[in-house]
Amino acid sequence: MSENKHHEHDHHNHDMMAEGHMHHHDNHENQKEHAGHEHHDHSGGMDHSMHMGNLKVKFFVSLILSIPIILLSTMMGKQLPFQFSFPGSDWVVLVLATALFFYGGMPFLKGAKMELDMKSPAMMTLISLGISVAYVYSVYAFIANNLLNSPVHIMDFFWELATLILIMLLGHWIEMNAISNAGNALQKMAELLPNLATVIKEDGSTEEVSLKEVQVGQKVLVKAGEKVPTDGIIIEGKTSINESMVTGESKDVVKGLHDKVIGGSVNGSGAITVEVTGTGESGYLSQVMELVGNAQKEKSRVESMSDKVAKMLFYVALVVGIGAFIIWYVLTKDINIALERMVTVLIIACPHALGLAIPLVTAKSTSLGAKNGLLIKNRQALETAKKVDVIMMDKTGTLTEGNFAVNDYLSFDSTYTKEQVLGLMASLEQNSSHPLSVGVLKKMEELNLSIPQATDITNLPGIGMEGTVDGKDVKIVSVSYMKQQHISFDNDLFNQLSSQGNSVSFLLVDNKSIGLVAQGDQIKEEAKSMIDRLLAQGIKPVMLTGDNRQVAGVVAKQLGIEAVHAELMPEDKEKIVKEYKEKGLVVMMVGDGVNDAPGLVRADIGVAIGAGTDVAIDSADVILVKSNPFDILHFLSLSKNTQRKMVQNLWWGAGYNILAIPLAAGVLAGIGIVLSPAVGAIFMSLSTVIVAINAMTLRIKE
Ligand SMILES: Nc1ncnc2c1ncn2[C@@H]1O[C@H](COP(=O)(O)OP(=O)(O)OP(=O)(O)O)[C@@H](O)[C@H]1O
Ligand SMILES: [Cu+]
Ligand SMILES: [Mg+2]
CATH class of the missing domain: 2.70.150.10 (Calcium-transporting ATPase, cytoplasmic transduction domain A)
Incomplete structure (x- = not known):
């Protein structure tokens, strides 16, 4: 934990951002802000971490306050071997417990207030109910025993109060640490993206x-x-x-x-x-x-499901607690026994493990993903991934390197040399982020030619580019544009170049065809084995490309992809995604370019290649930072394993409550089994530990 100081700080930032306030930061005002270290407190929201302060300090101070309480007061009215008391020790316990309740319990009380303000009692309310009831009842017991000379000794719950608060603080401290570590890992990853x-x-x-x-x-x-x-x-x-x-x-x-x-x-x-x-x-x-x-802002559906469970538990605890009070009072006519039962139920209902069940898994899973080059922007994607039927992949930059080399360049017009054709193209390509531009510019450098100046440059998504050079309108266009505009070109030449695996771009000057450039690319090393594995998992790979049919066919054949859609405009890519979705299939789309962005947004899961354009990265739910298509498989298996852990953890977490609440109410009192808050606290920590270990053992591959 050498980075402790750092964590605390970052922590704060992430929490702030978790509430989405980042949007309102205008860079103009933030110029001097280094790494966002000056965020001020924004309030609102139900995120537990928002109002927790420094839990580590709180935990240790509370631990110091608790030790004497644990030594001096009885557990469920019984003295444990290490415990002792002396005249007046009850007073010491009262003072320490009061300090502990307000100091250590404050984060939960504040959280409860926030939940109640939002009319949505959940986790924090349940915890607060438990500790408040324990505290108030114990103070009542103290007054009755010490000041009113009650004829019978009334059992207090100071011991339980102390252990409950300690366990709660520890649990939340662990949780926040895990989440902030995941955030740090994410940030490190994000910084690796080309900028x-x-x-x-x-x-x-x-x-x-x-x-x-x-x-x-x-x-x-x-x-x-x-x-x-x-x-x-x-x-x-x-x-x-x-x-x-x-x-x-x-x-x-x-x-x-x-x-x-x-x-x-x-x-x-x-x-x-x-x-x-x-x-x-x-x-x-x-x-x-x-x-x-x-x-971090993204809350997954399962996560809010644990909130729902907590809310339900709150009402169940309330009803069972009051019910237990009534029944025990009717049965025993002893108000103290009845009260004790009710208090026990309310204390034991604390859904601690449940609260940790999902966040711990998501935190672990995001950080695991980040360590392996998967930047998961939208955690929902982890849930959807297990249902994926079809993966649509764009060709250039996703399945191929996008590392083009000019194989041929030609002039069709005697007023331009082929070098001039290349030069005019380069004047536009200089302003392009398309992979095809790189090959042209490299070639110019190789030939040591200077590039003419172009103005008024626009990108024609899915077609090419346009600009003005020497007062003339210059366009770089795809073959589909040529066909669509009925501009004639040498078909045989085109077929020959493209079937050799070349992407061919035409140059138009004032809408007249002047020449072409043919560029070749290489298939990514890992692409073939990735496709094989997808097929083995029963997921259908589909290629969507803006490039010409011939090249698309050549690449698809080498990779073993059967479904190929070529010469697509960006809106066509989106349309195809939509069509598959309408058939009831769950679609994941992987892409890197401007032309992929609409499809990435439309798909159930959009995955961007890290080396891709910013628009693609912004539109995606997941980013493959290493630009390795094989990471798609890692993402799929991470998703599957994450899902399994979540369900397991929900059961481990809720299981404790399902068992503990009726036992605490005394349903088995007839056969002598009555759960005490202390034993409850032990079970609670046990289920918390199980949930935590289970989350930590999450792996990408299993
Ligand atoms: N900057 C550019 N330079 C040269 N040609 C371009 C450029 N942009 C687009 N084109 C032409 O338009 C076609 C379609 O481009 P688009 O960006 O839609 O798809 P792509 O990147 O080639 O393929 P994929 O969709 O598989 O990534 C290209 O094949 C090319 O012929
Ligand atoms: Cu708890
Ligand atoms: Mg592309």
Whole structure:
């Protein structure tokens, strides 16, 4: 625990973010904020962790207060061998117990108040009920015994009060630690995601630098589909920007010259040049924090189910407690015995293990995922994954490396050399985040050619790009666009190039076909075995690609994928996802590009490749940080194992209550079995320990 100090601090941040307040942080105000260390207290919400303060300190101080109580007071009216008392020791116990109740019990009392304010009694209310009843009844016993000289000795519950509070604090401390560790692991992972900005240097050339190195006053190029790296002002270009990540406003805003842009917002289809006004760090960190915050904010359905169970238990405890009081009073006519039974029921009903059952598993599972390169933004995805029937995968960048190399480039027009064709393409590709752009730019560098300047650049999703060079309209387009627009091209040549596995892009100048570039890619090493394993699990792989039919066919055949949809527009990808879903199938989609984003959102589970575009990453529920398609399998098995642990833990957690409440009420009193709060507390801690161990032994593969 060398990082203890750190944890406490981070802890706080995550909790804040768990409530989703991150959205309201505008980078303008946050510039100086380092790693978000200055969050102020936001209140509201039912998250237990919100009002707990420093549980570690609370636990140890309470432990010191409790030791004398445990030594000086009796357990269920009986003295244990190590216990003793002296004249006046009752007074010591009363004072210490009072301090303990208000100091150690405060987090729970506050939590209960919050739950009751929201008219939704659950865990905290149940715990508070238990400790309050124990305290109040014990004070009554003390007064009756010591001040009113009651003829019979009334049993107090100070011993039980102390142990209950201790166990409660310990449990919640463990829980929060586990959750915050998971948060830290997530954050470390998120920081590994590529975060580069394209800086335009004095001489007009561009360079990719780490966001942290971007300085105020520099010019950065923001390509279509990329996140705006820093706050700044547009000095060239026009685009639409989605600022929902930072402002919460979900509609795209059209922006042009001299308009302000906010770091962390997502660029639409235009490429823009931005002069940096805010440092890169604030934008970058807020992005990471945002990612982590979202991951923590997500409450899974099972998690809220444990809240429901807690709520139910609260009412059950109340009803059974009052019922026990009435019945025992009728049976014995002794109000003290009746009260004792009621108090025992209320104390024992505490659903401690239940409260830990789900959070511990989710915490373990997210951190396990993070350690293995799975950034799970939406925990719901872990639950849905076990039902997946179909996995739709995009080709470029997902199944293939997206590491294109130019195999051929040609001019169809005698006024342009083939180098000029390549050069015109490069002038647009410089502004693109598409994998196909890399090959072209590499080739230009290899040939040592300079790139002409292009303006008014827009991305045509699923088609290519458009811009102006030397006053002429220049487009890079796909074969499907050529066909759709009835622009003629050499079919035989195209077929020959594409069936060799080339992605072919055409160059249009003022809508006239000028030339083409053919680029080849490699299939990712792990892709084949991943597909084999999916098929073995009965999951159907489907390829969705914007690339041409021939290439798609070649790749699909090598991988053993039967269902292939090619030459798709982004909206087609989404439509196909929808069609499969309408057949009642659970669809997972894996993608990396701008053209995958709508499909990722539509799918039951959207999975983005870590090296992919920012829009894809934002749209996804899960990110494969290592960009390794094999991690899809890890995600599936993690999901399965997580699910199993959750169900097991719910049973272990609820099982204690199912047994303990009736026993505490005295249903088996007839055969001499009456559960005391102390024995109850032991069982409670036992079930808590079981639940915790069970969660900690979660593995990705089993
Ligand atoms: N920046 C670009 N440079 C060159 N061609 C492009 C560019 N963007 C799109 N295209 C053309 O449009 C086609 C479709 O592009 P899209 O991004 O939809 O799919 P893809 O990335 O090729 O394939 P996948 O959907 O499998 O990732 C490409 O195959 C290419 O012909
Ligand atoms: Cu408990
Ligand atoms: Mg792609």
